[in-house]
Amino acid sequence: MSVGEIAGPASQPANGDAPAERLSLGVAARLSRYLQVLTQAKKMGRETISSQELSDYTHVNSTQIRRDLSGFGKFGKRGVGYNVDSLVTQIRRILQTGGQHNIALFGAGHLGKAIASSDIFADHGFNVVAIFDADPRKTGSSVGGHQVRPVEDLGQVVEDEGIVVGVLAVPTAAAQPLAEQLVDAGVRIIFNYSEALLQVPPEVTVHTSSPAVDLLHALYFYLS
Amino acid sequence: MSVGEIAGPASQPANGDAPAERLSLGVAARLSRYLQVLTQAKKMGRETISSQELSDYTHVNSTQIRRDLSGFGKFGKRGVGYNVDSLVTQIRRILQTGGQHNIALFGAGHLGKAIASSDIFADHGFNVVAIFDADPRKTGSSVGGHQVRPVEDLGQVVEDEGIVVGVLAVPTAAAQPLAEQLVDAGVRIIFNYSEALLQVPPEVTVHTSSPAVDLLHALYFYLS
DNA sequence: TAGATTGTTAATCGATTAACAATC
């Protein structure tokens, strides 16, 4: 699904020393899915995995997977498959984003706690560095290893911690005011897990999805 | 992103009375996104919406939106846009799935509660008819208007309520055994919000995603 | 009328798929 113009077409002239070309959106999306499956396969003790198995788990065609990977090098062994460990390393290198970005989470309710307690960010090297909630009864309590902070701290935390992404796991009515505060504080990427239709300036990117909305999309696929 | 072979290419012979052709996967996915935005726009009291506004909210190109819709009829008014109410009705009619399917939710933890308390299913006519949890301290308590049931009831509930979709919002280690019980009970569609890589027979469809995994995918898009 | 926005066409681009030689 398109998410707007982020990565342009490969515009790098052919070049022996080949500085990395910008990944196309589709490729980046798929690589991150492969990475997620590989990370889990590694936890389960798997040493190798075939493009067909990756296809079964990601629902991406196996030829497409081999083509995505072979664009960056010959990572597989014919007749065997791909080494899980080394493919994880290669894809991380291609995506080049691990561990460099700090995230702030808003909302210490059910969804906020579910996100904060996931180990997936640590697995992939992203840092959730702060959790906010508007409810004074929640501030000060600990969620996912972080003290819940009052929303008044927003500006200071964004500045001190270099927050580049704000995640809104708040009730629909609370989302728009928070989005505005995030924009004022200089945050340019907002993940909206509420159902609100956020109004933001054009330079700000909003990504809206939620567990329930995702489920709904998929239901329209699978039911007939 | 491909999710396997579900909707084939249009294979209906041309026919005056035109029985509905099977929707392509991409079209169904996009229509459900439009529907989600329209539903929210309606709640906000909007009467009309343009393809450009729908594009801003869904990140789908506005020409693509007009083309998707015009394939089913002339729903818009030139110079004005689309009537929100009537477009909701039309898309629901095209998708033809509202309110016909019962869903069972597993896991009354943070994520389960977040999903159960969403009003999006009611908005779109799907029914979450049962919530299960393995923890005896949780069974009997009420979540989202449902009494939490013990997992032993699974087979009986699937049969009595005609459950066609099982949603796993449980810890990773608990997902595989539950998936097997669902398969044994005859459920053929499983939504997996855990990080487990589920092993199921080929006739069963697994859709894996979670709020944290979705956020991760999107991070790889937006950060560079 | 003037401005806005749909509906539709045509061109292009990327994804999908089948097929198969190479090779582990």
Add this chain to the structure above:
DNA sequence: TAGATTGTTAATCGATTAACAATC
């Protein structure tokens, strides 16, 4: 060797985009 699976090509299909006449 035999079986499996990669890497790669070629053909096809669907998505994307620009452009613009129609028309509200």
